Amino acid sequence: MKELLTSPGFLSPYGTWGADVSSIMAWVFTLLFIYGWHVGKKHQGQRHHLVTLWGMLAMLLYFTLYYLARGLGALSVEGKEGFGGPQWVYDYVFGPILTVHITAVSLGLVLAVYMLILGFRASFKKNGGRYLKSASLYMEAKNFRKILISAGVGLGIVAIIRWGSIQRLMVYLSGFLIVAAVLLLERGLERWMPDGAVRHRKIGAVTMTLYVVALFTSTISYVLLYYIYPVKP
Numbered sequence: 001m002k003e004l005l006t007s008p009g010f011l012s013p014y015g016t017w018g019a020d021v022s023s024i025m026a027w028v029f030t031l032l033f034i035y036g037w038h039v040g041k042k043h044q045g046q047r048h049h050l051v052t053l054w055g056m057l058a059m060l061l062y063f064t065l066y067y068l069a070r071g072l073g074a075l076s077v078e079g080k081e082g083f084g085g086p087q088w089v090y091d092y093v094f095g096p097i098l099t100v101h102i103t104a105v106s107l108g109l110v111l112a113v114y115m116l117i118l119g120f121r122a123s124f125k126k127n128g129g130r131y132l133k134s135a136s137l138y139m140e141a142k143n144f145r146k147i148l149i150s151a152g153v154g155l156g157i158v159a160i161i162r163w164g165s166i167q168r169l170m171v172y173l174s175g176f177l178i179v180a181a182v183l184l185l186e187r188g189l190e191r192w193m194p195d196g197a198v199r200h201r202k203i204g205a206v207t208m209t210l211y212v213v214a215l216f217t218s219t220i221s222y223v224l225l226y227y228i229y230p231v232k233p
Helices: 016-041 047-070 072-078 087-121 142-159 166-192 196-228
Strands: 123-126 130-131
Touching: 016 047, 016 087, 016 196, 047 123, 047 130, 047 196, 072 196, 087 166, 087 196, 142 166
Parallel strands: none
Antiparallel strands: 123 130
């Protein structure tokens, strides 16, 4: 799989197949979510539900497999693989942009799962439509523990299988800390915004912003890597 992803691409003279497909899919998913957010704002609940549900499931599957196959999270701390520009550009431009991108993607993936669960919990179906219900919504302590333990075990297994360096281990540890941070944030949001419908709308806007940031930074990274500062053969 890694050989296919790193083979010559089709969008630029120095790009790879995996980077080109990933760039296109980032635009497709982000535009899809913008559409889903738009119809949600227009109170078309069932359409919003279907677009975001299947879009997020497809995004989670695709980008999780892609990031695991490439080990891209570790690249941000292991070295400047694929970057042919000056060191100062890497240190002060490309590196920070890549870090922001990985952070936005990581948070976006976690919030995608959270929003899927929250969307089901905070809505109801009636006459073929789906509507948000204004009511207090809290996570039980046992579910909090189950999610935290499942995330720790899952990321721990992946870290053992893909063990390569301390830096790589730190990436998976950071993933677990992000999950824990979101769960703790949910505890705070339950007190600040007990209404599940309000919480869904507010956090949905934050999640949408993260997707736009991820798309913006990934596009800049792509241009820097494969147009401005490619590693020329």
